[in-house]
Amino acid sequence: GQNIDQPTEMTATEGAIVQINCTYQTSGFNGLFWYQQHAGEAPTFLSYNVLDGLEEKGRFSSFLSRSKGYSYLLLKELQMKDSASYLCAVRGLDYKLSFGAGTTVTVRA
């Protein structure tokens, strides 16, 4: 099975940078995803890592280290609209997609 941990809450100021960490333990690894979920809405896809290293997509970047079972999502130049929950998800070799409990990010003016 998969055990996925991420912090419950983080607060940052508009324009700042926030890094959300995710650690996982899995019997088989086949990719890691980050999703954003605004209150009352469905999760939407942000990024995908399957190989070690950094993937950059505009203001959002995601990093993966498979040997450490570790990923982070980096949000740069924070905007008020970035206030949301950020979900880390791991896909296993059996195609199972499991999520962490999510990190609520609050952006303050």
Added chain:
Amino acid sequence: DVKVTQSSRYLVKRTGEKVFLECVQDMDHENMFWYRQDPGLGLRLIYFSYDVKMKEKGDIPEGYSVSREKKERFSLILESASTNQTSMYLCASSFLPGQEFMNTEAFFGQGTRLTVV
């Protein structure tokens, strides 16, 4: 655009009723998932299916069953609804990994808020 459609946004059922939650996707995805989402617990996987007529248990399958008779449709069944099944239910679909140039992220429906009274 990928579309994952859940049959109801809000549903109220009585304890002991049999409940069907329907999910349809229009992107020819092989993989489909049912999750429930509760405050503080995040998204928990109930069942998933990577092919027609295939089903795999997730982390919390007790009290639920599923049906995948057609590729585009994945149904979640609560055989005898109980109050602890009051929750937000989310369906998702994706391509299977291993296909070159295919994006394999999961797309979600808007969710069904189920209340069991």
